[in-house]
Amino acid sequence: MGNATIDAAVAAISEKLDGQGFDGSAKFEITGEGTVIVDQDGVREATDADTADVTMTADSETFQEILSGELNPTAAFMSGRLTLDGDMGTAMKLGGALS
Numbered sequence: 170m171g172n173a174t175i176d177a178a179v180a181a182i183s184e185k186l187d188g189q190g191f192d193g194s195a196k197f198e199i200t201g202e203g204t205v206i207v208d209q210d211g212v213r214e215a216t217d218a219d220t221a222d223v224t225m226t227a228d229s230e231t232f233q234e235i236l237s238g239e240l241n242p243t244a245a246f247m248s249g250r251l252t253l254d255g256d257m258g259t260a261m262k263l264g265g266a267l268s
Contacts, residue, residue, distance in 0.1 A: 174202040181236040183212045193259040194221040200228045223255030
């Protein structure tokens with residue numbers, strides 16, 4: 170365990186949420202790297218047993234740009250760099266919390 174990209178994503182999302190949990194659940198699937206889950210318990214690397222209201226999938230570069238504020242999550246989705254599977258409302262709520 171201990172993928173640097175996943176560890177960095179967990180740290181960055183945790184910082185954005187200011188240590189708070191999230192009302193709902195979302196997975197960030199980072200292509201070729203792994204998956205991070207955000208829920209009421211906080212942020213952590215996801216396991217196969219974790220389920221979420223929405224799964225957002227993108228490559229590592231896209232997630233880094235979103236987390237750094239260089240790329241708006243809505244723009245990433247509209248341009249096809251970010252795909253969603255599940256509840257759009259949950260994704261939008263999390264996107265707002267991360268910006």
